[in-house]
Amino acid sequence: MLASSEDRIAGAVSRLGSESAFEVLARARALEAQGRKVVHMEIGEPDFDTPAHIKKAAVDSLMAHDTHYTPSAGIVDLRQTIADYATAFRKMDEPYTVENVVVAPGAKPVIWNILSAILNPGDEFVYFDPAYPAYASAASYLQANITAIPLLESRDWRFDLDELERRVSDKTKVVVINSPHNPTGGVLLKADLERIAALAQKHDFLVIADEIYSRNFYFDHEFDSIASLPGMRDRTIVVDGFSKAYAMTGWRLGYAIMAPELAKIVTLFNNNTFSCVATFVQKAGIAALTGPDDDVKRMNDIFRQRRDRLIDGINTIPGITCKLPEGAFYAFPNIKAITDNDKALASFLLTEAGIACLGGSSFGAAGKGHLRFSYAASFEDIDLCIARLQEFLPKFPG
Numbered sequence: 009m010l011a012s013s014e015d016r017i018a019g020a021v022s023r024l025g026s027e028s029a030f031e032v033l034a035r036a037r038a039l040e041a042q043g044r045k046v047v048h049m050e051i052g053e054p055d056f057d058t059p060a061h062i063k064k065a066a067v068d069s070l071m072a073h074d075t076h077y078t079p080s081a082g083i084v085d086l087r088q089t090i091a092d093y094a095t096a097f098r099k100m101d102e103p104y105t106v107e108n109v110v111v112a113p114g115a116k117p118v119i120w121n122i123l124s125a126i127l128n129p130g131d132e133f134v135y136f137d138p139a140y141p142a143y144a145s146a147a148s149y150l151q152a153n154i155t156a157i158p159l160l161e162s163r164d165w166r167f168d169l170d171e172l173e174r175r176v177s178d179k180t181k182v183v184v185i186n187s188p189h190n191p192t193g194g195v196l197l198k199a200d201l202e203r204i205a206a207l208a209q210k211h212d213f214l215v216i217a218d219e220i221y222s223r224n225f226y227f228d229h230e231f232d233s234i235a236s237l238p239g240m241r242d243r244t245i246v247v248d249g250f251s252k253a254y255a256m257t258g259w260r261l262g263y264a265i266m267a268p269e270l271a272k273i274v275t276l277f278n279n280n281t282f283s284c285v286a287t288f289v290q291k292a293g294i295a296a297l298t299g300p301d302d303d304v305k306r307m308n309d310i311f312r313q314r315r316d317r318l319i320d321g322i323n324t325i326p327g328i329t330c331k332l333p334e335g336a337f338y339a340f341p342n343i344k345a346i347t348d349n350d351k352a353l354a355s356f357l358l359t360e361a362g363i364a365c366l367g368g369s370s371f372g373a374a375g376k377g378h379l380r381f382s383y384a385a386s387f388e389d390i391d392l393c394i395a396r397l398q399e400f401l402p403k404f405p406g
């Protein structure tokens with residue numbers, strides 16, 4: 009007798025999470041196919057085109073016949089370029105080298121491969137809540153023992169460091185941080201990073217620092233990386249990529265920087281999964297990091313203006329309040345005066361108001377009572393979003 013289709017699926021699949029942005033995007037596209045106008049504030053991707061010099065590097069590479077397999081860790085030229093960029097950008101005392109860098113088709117698969125390389129079942133994995141869903145999905149798939157520390161709106165979406173101190177121990181294998189942060193736009197301050205670094209050294213744990221939004225940063229001072237703090241270079245795994253800074257989400261190019269011994273294991277996971285990243289995409293990455301930086305600055309200036317427009321607008325609407333995000337391109341307003349059921353409100357806004365946004369609880373329990381809006385959208389769409397929120401929020405049946 010044939011097995012039922014349920015029996016054919018591995019039990020471990022039930023431990024996988026999922027990124028709701030892609031699910032809501034699909035629902036929004038289905039509404040658009042029916043002729044509805046939808047304002048896209050759900051997916052975290054710059055609406056700008058990839059800068060021309062980056063596209064040209066990929067085309068030139070294709071025309072030069074770069075159409076074959078490459079090494080699983082990435083081509084040496086790109087890894088060297090990343091090492092040089094990361095050394096300068098993060099002000100590292102000891103430079104990174106090619107051996108520290110592993111390239112992947114996006115930051116997301118490299119997060120999966122890093123966690124696969126370090127987590128045994130039962131290992132203590134500490135992260136924060138709300139969070140980008142990929143960390144907990146991989147950690148729970150790998151059967152780690154997961155601790156989620158809530159981020160506090162009252163601390164501009166940073167940890168309570170005393171709570172972090174209470175929740176880590178000599179058993180902690182790894183702590184994940186993400187600054188600037190998806191979904192709140194919060195940024196860890198240098199004092200936060202110093203305290204986390206001190207705890208990492210005291211308890212001998214690794215830190216995964218997801219710095220994919222490090223170029224989407226609106227403070228007047230420069231971005232601080234935990235990797236550059238004393239004693240942290242080799243116990244920090246920096247995750248970064250090209251999607252957000254260079255408007256390259258669809259190219260699928262990311263990387264991580266770590267101690268060489270670990271880089272070899274992560275490379276083995278690359279080898280076992282996607283083999284390697286397309287050569288012309290890697291050549292485009294070299295052009296992004298070595299070419300003019302004006303486009304990154306231009307896009308960031310516009311993001312900052314859009315942020316101000318969205319947050320100012322939201323804060324004029326009764327029942328909804330929003331902290332000023334200092335990085336990334338997300339607003340995470342509090343809607344508790346209207347409802348706790350953020351997912352129902354997000355669904356109502358999509359079907360009734362034509363606004364695609366995400367319920368905060370899809371990023372973890374501490375996101376309950378919030379919505380996430382991506383302001384990687386035009387001024388026109390931001391204005392339409394505010395006008396529709398004004399009109400439709402009072403109509404939410406609750």
Ligand SMILES: Cc1ncc(COP(=O)(O)O)c(C=O)c1O
Nearest residue numbers: 052114115116140190249251262
């Ligand atoms: C915090 C964070 N890390 C990693 C990623 C993955 O980016 P990509 O796989 O496009 O490089 C994202 C994408 O939304 C993100 O928000």
